[in-house]
Amino acid sequence: xxxxxxxxxxxxxxxxxxxxxxxxxxxxxxxxxxxxxxxxxxxxxxxxxxxxxxxxxxxxxxxxxxxxxxxxxxxxxxxxxxxxxxxxxxxxxxxxxxxxxxxxxxxxxxxxxxxxxxxxxxxxxxxxxxxxxxxxxxxxxxxxxxxxxxxxxxxxxxxxxxxxxxxxxxxxxxxxxxxxxxxxxxxxxxxxxxxxxxxxxxxxxxxxxxxxxxxxxxxxxxxxxxxxxxxxxxxxxxxxxxxxxxxxxxxxxxxxxxxxxxxxxxxxxxxxxxxxxxxxxxxxxxxxxxxxxxxxxxxxxxxxxxxxxxxxxxxxxxxxxxxxxxxxxxxxxxxxxxxxxxxxxxxxxxxxxxxxxxxxxxxxxxxxxxxxxxxxxxxxxxxxxxxxxxxxxxxxxxxxxxxxxxxxxxxxxxxxxxxxxxxxxxxxxxxxx
Amino acid sequence: xxxxxxxxxxxxxxxxxxxxxxxxxxxxxxxxxxxxxxxxxxxxxxxxxxxxxxxxxxxxxxxxxxxxxxxxxxxxxxxxxxxxxxxxxxxxxxxxxxxxxxxxxxxxxxxxxxxxxxxxxxxxxxxxxxxxxxxxxxxxxxxxxxxxxxxxxxxxxxxxxxxxxxxxxxxxxxxxxxxxxxxxxxxxxxxxxxxxxxxxxxxxxxxxxxxxxxxxxxxxxxxxxxxxxxxxxxxxxxxxxxxxxxxxxxxxxxxxxxxxxxxxxxxxxxxxxxxxxxxxxxxxxxxxxxxxxxxxxxxxxxxxxxxxxxxxxxxxxxxxxxxxxxxxxxxxxxxxxxxxxxxxxxxxxxxxxxxxxxxxxxxxxxxxxxxxxxxxxxxxxxxxxxxxxxxxxxxxxxxxxxxxxxxxxxxxxxxxxxxxxxxxxxxxxxxxx
Ligand SMILES: Cc1cc2nc3c(=O)[nH]c(=O)nc-3n(C[C@H](O)[C@H](O)[C@H](O)COP(=O)(O)OP(=O)(O)OC[C@H]3O[C@@H](n4cnc5c(N)ncnc54)[C@H](O)[C@@H]3O)c2cc1C
Ligand SMILES: Cc1cc2nc3c(=O)[nH]c(=O)nc-3n(C[C@H](O)[C@H](O)[C@H](O)COP(=O)(O)OP(=O)(O)OC[C@H]3O[C@@H](n4cnc5c(N)ncnc54)[C@H](O)[C@@H]3O)c2cc1C
Numbered sequence: 001x002x003x004x005x006x007x008x009x010x011x012x013x014x015x016x017x018x019x020x021x022x023x024x025x026x027x028x029x030x031x032x033x034x035x036x037x038x039x040x041x042x043x044x045x046x047x048x049x050x051x052x053x054x055x056x057x058x059x060x061x062x063x064x065x066x067x068x069x070x071x072x073x074x075x076x077x078x079x080x081x082x083x084x085x086x087x088x089x090x091x092x093x094x095x096x097x098x099x100x101x102x103x104x105x106x107x108x109x110x111x112x113x114x115x116x117x118x119x120x121x122x123x124x125x126x127x128x129x130x131x132x133x134x135x136x137x138x139x140x141x142x143x144x145x146x147x148x149x150x151x152x153x154x155x156x157x158x159x160x161x162x163x164x165x166x167x168x169x170x171x172x173x174x175x176x177x178x179x180x181x182x183x184x185x186x187x188x189x190x191x192x193x194x195x196x197x198x199x200x201x202x203x204x205x206x207x208x209x210x211x212x213x214x215x216x217x218x219x220x221x222x223x224x225x226x227x228x229x230x231x232x233x234x235x236x237x238x239x240x241x242x243x244x245x246x247x248x249x250x251x252x253x254x255x256x257x258x259x260x261x262x263x264x265x266x267x268x269x270x271x272x273x274x275x276x277x278x279x280x281x282x283x284x285x286x287x288x289x290x291x292x293x294x295x296x297x298x299x300x301x302x303x304x305x306x307x308x309x310x311x312x313x314x315x316x317x318x319x320x321x322x323x324x325x326x327x328x329x330x331x332x333x334x335x336x337x338x339x340x341x342x343x344x345x346x347x348x349x350x351x352x353x354x355x356x357x358x359x360x361x362x363x364x365x366x367x368x369x370x371x372x373x374x375x376x377x378x379x380x381x382x383x384x385x386x387x388x389x390x391x392x393x394x395x396x397x398x399x400x401x402x403x404x405x406x407x408x409x410x411x412x413x414x415x416x417x418x419x420x421x422x423x424x425x426x427x428x429x430x431x432x433x
Numbered sequence: 434x435x436x437x438x439x440x441x442x443x444x445x446x447x448x449x450x451x452x453x454x455x456x457x458x459x460x461x462x463x464x465x466x467x468x469x470x471x472x473x474x475x476x477x478x479x480x481x482x483x484x485x486x487x488x489x490x491x492x493x494x495x496x497x498x499x500x501x502x503x504x505x506x507x508x509x510x511x512x513x514x515x516x517x518x519x520x521x522x523x524x525x526x527x528x529x530x531x532x533x534x535x536x537x538x539x540x541x542x543x544x545x546x547x548x549x550x551x552x553x554x555x556x557x558x559x560x561x562x563x564x565x566x567x568x569x570x571x572x573x574x575x576x577x578x579x580x581x582x583x584x585x586x587x588x589x590x591x592x593x594x595x596x597x598x599x600x601x602x603x604x605x606x607x608x609x610x611x612x613x614x615x616x617x618x619x620x621x622x623x624x625x626x627x628x629x630x631x632x633x634x635x636x637x638x639x640x641x642x643x644x645x646x647x648x649x650x651x652x653x654x655x656x657x658x659x660x661x662x663x664x665x666x667x668x669x670x671x672x673x674x675x676x677x678x679x680x681x682x683x684x685x686x687x688x689x690x691x692x693x694x695x696x697x698x699x700x701x702x703x704x705x706x707x708x709x710x711x712x713x714x715x716x717x718x719x720x721x722x723x724x725x726x727x728x729x730x731x732x733x734x735x736x737x738x739x740x741x742x743x744x745x746x747x748x749x750x751x752x753x754x755x756x757x758x759x760x761x762x763x764x765x766x767x768x769x770x771x772x773x774x775x776x777x778x779x780x781x782x783x784x785x786x787x788x789x790x791x792x793x794x795x796x797x798x799x800x801x802x803x804x805x806x807x808x809x810x811x812x813x814x815x816x817x818x819x820x821x822x823x824x825x826x827x828x829x830x831x832x833x834x835x836x837x838x839x840x841x842x843x844x845x846x847x848x849x850x851x852x853x854x855x856x857x858x859x860x861x862x863x864x865x866x
Contacts (some may be wrong), residue, residue: 171611171708172663178604232606275604 001322001329004029004135004149006125006162010047010100011294011311012155013107017060018319020114027147028117029137031124035104045185046216046224047103048073048095048203048305050393056312062110066103070096071217077202081122083256087202091387093394095203095305097216128152128165133289135162151329152290153318155311158277160296166286175280179301179355183226184271188260190221197260198223207358208253211235225257227268237273276301278348284337288330293318298344300351303358303394310347310399314340346400351391385409434755434762437568437582439463439558439595443480443533444727444744445588445624450493451752453547461550462570464557466572468537478618479649479657480536481506481528481636481738483826489745495543503529504650510635516689520635524820526827528636530649532657561585561598566722568595584762586751587725588744591710591732599723600716608713612734612788615670616661621693623654630693631656640791641686644668658690660701660765663791670706706734709734711781717770721763731777733784736791743780743832747773779833783825784811818842826839 001026005012008030049070057063073096075089111117122140129135134148154162167174191197195218198204204215204223210233215225230236240246243265250258258264279299282388285291294311318336325332386395386409391402434457438445441463449459482503490496490793496708506529508522516865544550567581587595600607624630629650631637637648637656643666673679676698683691691697712732718724727744751769758765761817819828819842824835 171613171710173610175608175610178607179607180604277604 001025001151002149003027003151003153004147005153005155006135007121007156007160007294007296008032008104008108008121009155009157009311010103010107010295010308011296011315012153013104013111014056014312015155015293015315015318016117016119017062017111017114017154018108018315019322020111020117021060022319022323023116025149026111026117027149028111028119029123029125029135030119030121031109032121034110034119034121035101046218047100049098049103050095050305050309051093052306052396053309053312054096055396056309056316059316060110062106065110066092066098066106067096069102069219070098070105071219072096072201073203073217074201075203077199077204079204079206079254079256081208081253081255088410090203091390091394095393097203098242099218106235112123112227125156125161126155128162128290130286130290133286151288154290154292154296155294156296158279158295158299160292162290163281163292163296166290166292167281170283170286170347173280173282173343177278179276180232181227181228181230181355182273182275184237184268184273186225186227186257186267186271188215188223188225188257189262189381194221196221196223205358206257206296209359211249212251212359213254213257219232225261231273240268243269247429280345282337282341284341285333287387288333291318291333291336298348298364300344300348300349301355304347304351304389306347306351306392306399310344313396314344343399346403350388350399350403434458434584435582436460436575436584436586437580438586438588439568440587440589440727440729441465441537441541441552442556442590442669442727442744443540443741444590444729444748445586446544446586447745448586448726448748449491449550449552450495450540450544450547451748452755453544453550454493455550455752455756457755459550460545460582461544461552462556462558462568463552463554467552467554468534469541478533479651480531480533480741481649482531482536482768483528483630483738483742483830484526485739486742486745487529488829489742489749492730492749493543495539498543499531499539500529502539502652503531504652505529505634506636506650507634508636510637512637512639512687512689514641514686514688522677523636524823524827528826530636530651532651535597558589558594561595563599563719563722563723566719584721585723587723587729588727589729591712591728593725593729595723596714596729599719599725600714603716603719604715606713606715610711612709613665614661614663614788615706615708616659616819617670617706619660619690619694619697619700621648621656621658621690622695624863627654629654630657639690642792644686645792646683646687646690658694664706673702676702693751711785713771713778713781715774717774718766721761721766724751724766724769731796733777733781734788735784736788737780737784737822738783739780739825739832743777746829747777767822776832777838783832783836785820 003019003024003026005016007026008016008028012028012030019026054063054067057066072094073090074094075087078086078088080086108119112119118385123137125135126138127136132148133152134146134154136144136146138144152162154160154166156162186294188197198215199218204212210230212228213225215223217223218309232238240249246265246268247258251262261267273391277299278301281297284297293314295307300307300310317339321332321336321339322329325335386405388402388406391397391405392399395402397405436452436457436459438449438459438461441449441461445461445463449461452459472857487496488501490499505527506523507527508520511519511521513519541552545552559571560570561568565581566585566658567579568585569577569579571577585595587593587599589595621630631648631652635650639646644662646658646660648656650656665671668682671681679698679701680691683697694700710732711734714730717730726747728740731743733740733743750772751766754765754769754772755762758768819838821839824830824838825832828835830838
């Protein structure tokens with residue numbers, strides 16, 4: 001079959017690879033320039049790649065190749081305000097930090113090893129006719145053209161143009177919510193000798209209630225930090241107007257980073273602020289002719305570090321669905337939807353909860369106690385008990401199943417606490433009788 | 434101040450009236466033709482006008498004038514499938530049925546009695562600049578122009594263009610859901626002598642589970658019926674292809690209507706199908722320069738018959754807010770938002786629940802028993818106990834307060850049931866001891 005994929009982000013590039021391997025003809029159109037020739041290597045965002053993403057890459061024989069370019073993180077290191085540190089392990093597996101740019105280049109290179117896969121850059125989709133189907137593009141140079149493949153895939157991210165056109169005049173459910181928090185990126189350069197200036201094998205976290213920061217190690221000795229702040233209020237992007245404002249915030253909340261980022265005040269103010277959105281929608285497809293994957297149909301808050309991992313799972317499932325129903329594209333996309341939707345909904349919900357939890361890590365001893373019990377029980381009941389975070393990160397258990405299992409475990413934990421309480425109370429009563 | 438209102442529907446026409454009375458300059462632009470000159474009096478939709486809407490009209494001195502053109506409905510008459518009937522009263526007040534077209538004309542005529550209010554028809558808003566603010570229009574004849582008032586009001590309904598432009602690039606929450614049910618209108622003409630062919634002082638309801646129909650009386654002896662069916666499935670719009678299909682459905686489910694609508698099969702197939710959408714969003718305003726009212730910021734499922742009533746409440750509150758804060762449009766629109774948002778959210782939720790309830794009226798004796806208790810308690814505890822439907826329809830108690838009171842009452846009812854159950858159980862145990 002002939003596919004047109006809109007967007008060469010994580011979802012689009014991976015899907016092109018998967019479909020190409022199955023012998024389909026695939027053309028990917030991307031509005032940005034080709035990252036392979038784009039020499040300006042931006043010290044770009046990096047992403048956490050975990051078991052789900054790795055398994056998906058493994059299915060396509062890419063696991064080895066890609067894990068040559070990653071920084072493994074074996075757990076989370078919390079930086080307290082008094083500069084003390086607290087480490088908690090990710091358990092088996094851990095998470096790998098990888099630069100978005102590098103991963104993109106590798107996926108595109110792997111995909112184009114199939115002669116039937118082609119990427120066209122600097123070319124923006126401006127609309128589709130979902131019934132033909134046809135997709136309209138305009139290139140950077142102003143050249144407008146239309147293509148008419150068998151299937152159009154919208155892999156064009158959270159603000160998908162394909163989605164908008166596909167759902168026009170349909171009874172489409174659509175939910176979009178933004179966090180009142182945004183983020184800016186900072187860069188901690190390598191030391192003079194090229195080494196890392198903090199532990200290089202962990203995910204660094206500075207939880208400060210309304211404000212937080214985290215950092216991933218890079219292979220070149222540097223770190224990429226994300227500062228998460230509210231948009232409005234006393235300690236917000238809005239309130240930080242001068243270098244002095246920024247520096248005094250860092251001195252108070254992130255004292256151990258202040259010296260690691262040269263000229264942090266000015267650098268911080270020069271960075272753009274990114275928003276954080278979660279979207280949920282249906283339908284994901286139209287008549288076997290148009291289908292959405294990745295952030296185009298389920299953008300989630302990034303604090304569980306799963307969006308790209310889920311996009312890879314989408315890509316495999318969609319390619320598998322076309323293989324399972326070669327007779328009917330309509331049945332294939334419906335199969336894909338049925339198999340993925342409950343899980344991406346669960347992921348969205350867990351990502352939302354996780355943000356609140358992360359924000360409150362500093363405050364809530366209850367959450368911390370539960371987490372501690374979780375980890376102890378995992379040790380004792382090995383393989384029969386697993387903290388939610390471990391199920392999400394270290395396994396490929398479908399998201400909704402992980403959530404259900406975590407609910408069950410939570411009830412057991414609470415039941416046990418109640419039983420212990422009852423026994424204790426019984427003892428107390430006996431003493432006083 | 435100078436206002437531009439986009440949309441001369443229920444919300445826009447009412448607001449123009451309210452703002453005009455306060456001496457503001459108001460121009461309303463509407464894409465449709467002027468209903469006053471539009472001689473083709475469509476046997477249009479009619480709407481239930483209840484206490485909230487009436488109180489709002491009363492504040493503007495229009496209650497008398499408008500209630501001259503209505504058909505009062507003192508309760509609900511359920512038509513069972515075996516043609517038997519079951520009546521339940523709406524209590525004090527009741528609901529008035531009014532033709533949307535007539536009400537629109539009256540509001541426009543009342544508004545234009547103020548020399549400072551002007552309506553421009555056949556003119557569509559195609560975009561706004563929210564920061565100037567400026568609004569771009571194109572008239573039916575293709576004439577394009579821009580206006581730059583102090584404030585732009587988006588009263589352009591559920592698919593608001595003003596909202597879309599106002600929220601672009603903002604962190605706007607937006608939720609949209611469609612029912613899997615749609616509706617078509619039918620018309621029961623008057624008898625030969627001009628009289629009504631069913632009771633003319635009630636709201637008629639034919640609940641049939643997945644399918645339902647209801648009818649409002651008109652002043653001219655006719656009725657306007659709405660048939661609500663699923664879009665897909667065995668008994669759906671999709672499944673009704675021929676006149677025979679339609680007639681046999683009516684013969685089975687609505688036998689008493691079959692003979693009242695001449696040529697029902699053909700007429701039904703010729704009607705357009707309307708969708709039912711609920712939307713929830715925020716923000717409702719931008720910087721004191723743009724603000725939304727009515728369906729543009731809160732479309733609800735129509736089964737509680739409150740959308741227009743709520744739009745009138747919006748109009749009053751917005752005009753009052755500009756009067757309360759003449760110093761600051763920004764403070765005025767924020768006041769409006771704070772005062773309305775919790776209530777329109779509550780209305781949306783109750784409208785959603787009400788649809789399920791209405792659909793299940795036939796099936797659930799539990800719901801019916803609770804309703805019966807509600808009505809009895811209302812009689813006994815007069816003014817201290819009130820069924821939810823009565824609070825919504827017969828009072829102006831803010832929606833969220835009505836919902837909270839209903840929750841309290843429900844808990845009392847369930848507590849009482851549990852107590853009665855316990856006493857009964859106690860008796861049983863005593864007997865068997
Ligand atoms: C701050 C942050 C941190 C994150 N961290 C992680 C993490 O650690 N681990 C993880 O798994 N996920 C993470 N994610 C999520 C992850 O980035 C996304 O889920 C993932 O990138 C989604 O891939 P996608 O291809 O669907 O969308 P995108 O990566 O957004 O790609 C969409 C592509 O489509 C192109 N495009 C858009 N419109 C058009 C058009 N009209 N015509 C042509 N091309 C178009 C865009 O240029 C882009 O290249 C994070 C996200 C954020 C915001
Ligand atoms: C089947 C059904 C039954 C209902 N029954 C009841 C009931 O019994 N009681 C009740 O209170 N409510 C009822 N409602 C709800 C009620 O109809 C709406 O809540 C109410 O009409 C909302 O008023 P509005 O002015 O916000 O939107 P609308 O009435 O939709 O008015 C919007 C206006 O803006 C115009 N417009 C749109 N876009 C543009 C543009 N770009 N430029 C210029 N003009 C534009 C439109 O032409 C329209 O005139 C019902 C709704 C439905 C669907």
